[in-house]
Every structure is written in C-alpha cells, then in structure tokens.
Amino acid sequence: MDYDVAGKLCEVKSSIPEGVTLVAVSKFHPNEYIEAAYAEGQRVFGESHEQELSKKYDTLPKDIQWHFIGHLQTNKVKYIAPYISMVDAVDSLKLLKEINKQAAKHDRVIDVLLELHIAQEATKYGLTIDACRQLLDDGEWRNLNNVRICGLMMMASNTDDENQIRSEFIQAADFFDEVKAKYFADSAAFCQRSWGMSHDYKIAVECRSTMVRVGTTIFGPRVY
Ligand SMILES: *Cc1c(COP(=O)(O)O)cnc(C)c1O
Numbered sequence: 085m086d087y088d089v090a091g092k093l094c095e096v097k098s099s100i101p102e103g104v105t106l107v108a109v110s111k112f113h114p115n116e117y118i119e120a121a122y123a124e125g126q127r128v129f130g131e132s133h134e135q136e137l138s139k140k141y142d143t144l145p146k147d148i149q150w151h152f153i154g155h156l157q158t159n160k161v162k163y164i165a166p167y168i169s170m171v172d173a174v175d176s177l178k179l180l181k182e183i184n185k186q187a188a189k190h191d192r193v194i195d196v197l198l199e200l201h202i203a204q205e206a207t208k209y210g211l212t213i214d215a216c217r218q219l220l221d222d223g224e225w226r227n228l229n230n231v232r233i234c235g236l237m238m239m240a241s242n243t244d245d246e247n248q249i250r251s252e253f254i255q256a257a258d259f260f261d262e263v264k265a266k267y268f269a270d271s272a273a274f275c276q277r278s279w280g281m282s283h284d285y286k287i288a289v290e291c292r293s294t295m296v297r298v299g300t301t302i303f304g305p306r307v308y
Contacts, residue, residue, distance in 0.1 A: 087304045089120035096285075096298055104289055107151050107172075109281075109299030111136065112306040118144060121302065130172070130297050134160040141167055153297055155209045158182040166190050172237045172278055172297070173199040175209050177219050180231060187230035194230065197237040197278055200259065202252045204241050213259055220267050233268070235276030235294070236260050240284055249284050253291035260292075 093108065100106060109130040110118050118129060118140065127147060131137035132154025141150060141164075149169035156164075156171060158179055164171075165186035174180050174196045187194040198219070201210030211219060216236075219225065225233065238256045240249040260277050268274035280288025280296035288296055300306070 085116055085120065087117070089117050089303060090124050092302045093121050093124050093126060096301055099286065100289055100296060104293060105295040107153065107295060107297040108302050109153065109297050110140070110303060111154075111299065112308060113303045115140060115144060117303050122148070128169075130299070134163050138163055161186045165192070165194065168194060170195040170197065170234070172197045173209065175199045175211055177222070177224060180225060180228060184228040184231045192230065193232050195232050195234045195273075197235050197276060198233060200236055200238040200256055202238055202240070202255050208239055210238060213255075216259075216263070220263065232273050234273050235278065236263065237278035239281065240279065246287060249287055250291060253279050253288055253293070257292045
C-alpha cells in the first residue's frame with residue numbers, strides 16, 4: 085500500500101474536537117485501506133454503493149459500524165437492512181417507510197438521518213427545508229417503530245467560497261434547532277448534525293457539526 089492511511093487518519097482525528105464522530109468514507113477504496121484505518125481503532129465507515137458495501141461487509145470485521153451515506157434506492161434497502169448501522173441520507177418518506185419495513189423483518193431499529201438540500205446545486209439530493217417540515221408535520225413517521233430519526237445531514241455547495249459554505253452550515257444548524265424543539269424535544273436520540281467533508285469539515289465543526297464524513301483526506305483520491 086503506497087498511501088499512509090494511518091498517518092492521515094491520525095491527522096484528521098487530531099483536528100476534530102472530541103465528541104464529533106468521524107465517519108471514514110471508504111467508498112471506492114479497497115479493503116486493505118479500511119483495514120489500515122481499523123488497525124488504528126477506526127470503527128465507523130461510510131459507503132455509498134450497496135453492492136460495494138455488501139462485499140466489504142462480508143469480508144471485513146463485524147464490529148465495523150457501516151453508514152450508508154449516499155442516495156439509497158428503495159429496492160436496495162433490503163440488502164443492507166440486516167447490518168447497516170445508520171442510513172445518513174434519507175430524502176423521502178417513501179425511503180423512510182421502506183427502511184422501517186425492512187428493519188422490522190430483522191427485528192431491528194435502524195438509525196437514520198434526514199438529508200437536507202440547502203446547497204445551490206441541482207445535482208444534490210435531499211429534502212428542502214420546506215419539504216422536511218412537511219414530512220415531519222405530516223406525522224406518519226411517528227408510527228414507524230423500526231426507524232429512529234437521529235438528526236439531520238447535509239452537504240454544502242462544492243465551492244471555494246468559505247462564506248457560502250459557512251452560511252449553508254449555519255442554515256442547517258438553525259433548522260436543526262427548530263426541528264429539535266418542535267418535534268424531538270423529548271428524544272435524546274435526535275442529536276446529530278452531520279455536515280463536513282474533506283474540504284470543509286473544519287468549517288463544519290465551527291458550525292456545530294457533530295458528525296463529519298471524511299474520505300479523500302484519509303484515504304487519498306478515489307479511482308473510479
Ligand atoms: C463521498 C462523500 C463524502 C466524502 O467526501 P470527501 O470529499 O472524499 O471527503 C462525504 N459525504 C458524502 C455524502 C459523500 O458521498
């Protein structure tokens with residue numbers, strides 16, 4: 085292996101405050117990269133393609149907590165429902181209901197985050213702030229006993245404009261407070277604000293992120 089995963093991981097870990105969860109995004113990287121991070125104590129990994137994840141799940145240690153961080157198609161939920169630790173990017177009621185249904189089959193409660201679309205880019209998935217309010221107002225989620233909504237997730241615009249990135253994180257953090265007060269005041273589980281990737285995680289933690297998803301900085305560039 086010609087890349088210092090262990091060293092990079094330690095650098096990232098030392099640059100985020102204690103209490104912020106590091107999701108090591110290992111998509112498109114081979115098992116030996118994940119094993120190198122695992123040997124350093126990393127247990128939380130993020131993947132965004134079902135087949136790749138299922139292959140890694142089969143062959144890597146079972147105490148890894150796998151996060152599904154990408155856009156999840158409803159027909160793929162059944163494959164990851166037996167073992168997934170968190171689905172980070174729920175962007176519709178339909179997906180939430182499917183996760184609930186598949187989780188019930190395995191007698192599990194699956195942790196999820198609702199994904200917001202705040203960035204000024206059509207390419208990104210997620211619920212607009214209004215759509216997220218609507219989903220929560222609608223109330224059907226309250227009957228879904230096999231999913232647990234643990235917070236919000238979002239990606240900022242892919243830009244070098246730090247002010248833009250910061251303003252999007254702050255919008256997300258403010259909306260988190262609104263949602264927490266209105267729907268989850270008595271849920272200790274609703275506590276996660278997942279924002280920040282390789283190029284913006286330091287700004288994200290300044291804007292109250294509790295969970296950063298870092299790939300490239302730990303594992304190097306992805307080869308697609
Ligand atoms: C790939 C990905 C990341 C990690 O991106 P890097 O720039 O490599 O750190 C984080 N979040 C999501 C949703 C991703 O798809």
